[in-house]
Amino acid sequence: MTHTVIFFSGRAESGYASSVSKSLSVKFRADFKEQWAEKGHAGVAMDQVTFQSDTVLSDVHILLPNVRHLMVRLNSVGQPVFVSKFRILREKEQEEVQESEKSSFLDDDGDLDVVRQPKNLACDREKVHPVILSQGGGTTSDEEEDEGDEEECAKDIIKIEHTMATPLDDVGKQIWRGAFLLSDFILSHPDVFREATVLELGAGTGLTSIIMASVAKKVYCTDVGEDLLNMCQRNVSLNSHYIQSAGERGVKVRQLDWTADDFLTDSDAEFSWSEEEVADLHDNTTVVMAADVCYDDDLTDALLRTLYRITSNLRKPSTAYFSIEKRLNFTIRHMDTSCEAYDHFRHCLKQLGEMSDGRMKFTVSPVSCSFPQFLQYERVDQLELWKVSASSL
Secondary structure: OOOOEEOOOOOOEEOOOOOOOOOOOOOOOOOHHHHHHHOOOOOOOHHHOOOOOOOEOOHHHHHOOOOOOEEEEEOOOOOEEEEEEEEOOOHHHHHHHHHHHHHOOEOOOOOEOOOOOOOOOHHHOOOOOOOOOOEOOOOOOHHHHHOOOOOOOOOOEEEEEEOOOEOHHHHHHOOOHHHHHHHHHHHHOHHHHOOOEEEEOOOOOOHHHHHHOOOOOEEEEEEOOHHHHHHHHHHHHHOOOOOOOOOOOEEEEEEOOOOOOOOOOOOOOOOOOOHHHHHHHHHHEEEEEEEOOOOOHHHHHHHHHHHHHHHOOOOOOEEEEEEEEOOOEEEOOOOEEEOHHHHHHHHHHHHHHHOOOOOEEEEEEEEOOOOOOOOOOOOOOOEEEEEEEEEEO
């Protein structure tokens, strides 16, 4: 049987009919290894799941105006790595962005408004010099460190390393609109997160963790894959001017595999957890967050199991925030547009809210997205934010 994957925008979702119904409910207290084996993934870690697909490119990199994508290096697997700058907008600029979004792309008649480049720009173009690239982690060059001087050190400038188009299993190396939405929410409600200990699941490039670290006491920024975690660590270093990093504050980049039963505590492994960090997480965490991580049903199930496992071991009541973009994909199964990954996420949230195991109570509610916009991107109607409050019985 030939499987077809159809892409519309942002992350991809499967567009083929499976011969086996995916009606397996999420069992939060069941033995995860047994469930994972039943799906044919026994012994398979989260970062070893292979997707058969073409490359996908985030709308952030396509639509964001006036952004300079500077290629700086090749990562350890040979992918080009770029650096983009994002500025935290001030109040007046927020109003201008929101006003421009209302009229963006369409003219008075409702037709697509194509913005054309003005002529005779040759004399205004920036000088471009060749850069010798090396493959691997490396460190930021002196030229990169010095290039912006005053601008780069400005409090409102965020620099993020990322890739451009990637296969589906590498989408964490791109920047997605869901991360901007969750960042806007954090910047709009700083008092909610001030001095909190926060866990981010599926952090990707680390953008949301970096924004959170401007107000929170400590952020555990987690994902899987050595190359991705190295990129995330570099982004934390690039934005040290924005992060509260005194003493035990700041961002700690750690590995957290949703398909594993416990934390990686092997001292020889990079990005492993110390016993003190695991204890600190359980004793002090009050906020969990994840930005645009639900694009595969199996991983969504694993995400919700991980949420249950961690929150049920926290000493304090906690609140989780999930941002997600509802992506419309044409599927062969329905011969129509649908949002299967989004629908599965909503189904999992519904089960979580209805669960009664005598140990935990979860309250699920949508969050209005009427808060101000601090980062420049297209806040489409399909972007949503969900809140899950967890407390022990």
